[in-house]
Amino acid sequence: MSKLQKNKNKNWLVAVLALLIFLALGFGPARVELSAQKKKTDKRISALYNKNQKKATPLSSQAERKEAIRRIKAMSLSQTGGTGDKYSREKVLVKFKPGLTTQSADSLLKAYQAESYHLIPKINVYVVRIEDGVSVEDTLSALKVNPDVLYAGPDYKLRLCATPNDQLFSYQYALSNPGGVLLIPGSPTGNPQADFKATGAWDYAKGDPNVLIAVLDTGIDYTHPELVNQVIDHGKDFVNDDNEAYDDVWHGTHVAGIIAAQTNNSAGIAGVAWNCRLLAGKIIGAEGEGDYSDLIEALIWAADYTNGAAKVGVINMSIGGTEPDEFLEEALQYAYNKGIVLVAAAGNDGSQGVYYPAAYDNYCLAVGATDYNDQIADFSNYGPEKDVAAPGVGIISTYPVALTDPGYLPYAFADGTSMAAPHVAGLAALIKSVKPWLYPGDIMKIIKYSPDDVDSTGWDDYSGYGRLNAKRALAPYVLK
Known part of the structure; x- marks a missing residue:
């Protein structure tokens, strides 16, 4: 279930997204609810939202500045959602x-x-x-x-897991955490160390426009002012079998903004990979689930995609399913062998068991979620396949313009390993931009061996090798 938090702001013109989704299955306004009671059967993927938080929570005292913030809970890999069939x-x-x-x-x-x-x-x-x-x-x-x-x-079945001058950058603790009371829902106090060091990383790289990140998700709102110049074309819709991968939900647009929203443009938010571009593959429909076969086809399509000198270097999958599958593994291997770094959300059940495709750790980076105090998010799945963690609580990003209520800006806060994974995908794209000849395995090692420990010393089931440190991963002595 997703939830929204509202609060108005006289001093800040920050109206952050309106989530009003009327889906064919009858989802109510201002919430995304994936019912576990309606069942089908086909290996499935879904987007991961934090299903434990069931009610909207108003912002507390510090938030009496009344910024209009709405919060979505995003689930990148969940056993529930849509029809619930496997x-x-x-x-x-x-x-x-x-x-x-x-x-x-x-x-x-x-x-x-x-x-x-x-x-x-x-x-x-x-x-x-x-x-x-x-x-x-x-x-x-x-x-x-x-x-x-x-x-x-x-x-x-699959279900839905340089300091810029952008207006909402102060809300992006995941990129640069100032500590103190944070401008996110609930106004918690943040640890100034609990970010993934984006500003330091940007001293080394801001991205190459010929490095594409394929977002295999619900599509992307390619009309969004922060994304219109970032998407290379309208992508491919594997659900409806056409070449218009437009997002009629919200999840893929939110993921895309984290990766590569237009940055340093005095508006909106900052994307991790400033100058890289996005390619949308729609594999999740309006009901919040899709089929493995669409993911498999999308992986092959993205791996082979070229547009002039531009080609896919990274694939982000903030989605997942519970079942292993030889066909899916073969498609992942195909993309990996084409030189592509594969990033996937670990799951949002708060239980042991990393979801697929993230669990295929020979080919994928499995990403868990941390919060503004470097604590592992309680919804983040864990297990031996976990590679790294990244911020995934209270993450602000882009939201479809067509779904935004009048008077609000098209941005939203969301929780989930769905929000953590694109931070890793953005970093992978930055590394690929600096060292395009590196093999996927080399980039995966750099990302895995450069984080900050946030749980047990060394590797552990909950945070993997730790919370992402983009500055360290891009430091010259690492990329020599």
């Missing part, structure tokens, strides 16, 4: 053994009552839509015993 009842994924002709594959799929199907290139996986009334389980059982099938599985 996999689709309409589709399966199939890979045939090498040597089987296309004609033979077509005949075989038709024999298994495929209504339609298409091939994901490069990894040769078929997305097969089965006929109404045909059981996914029965179809998979039959496919798995066929000698021509290498492997077959369900289509699992």
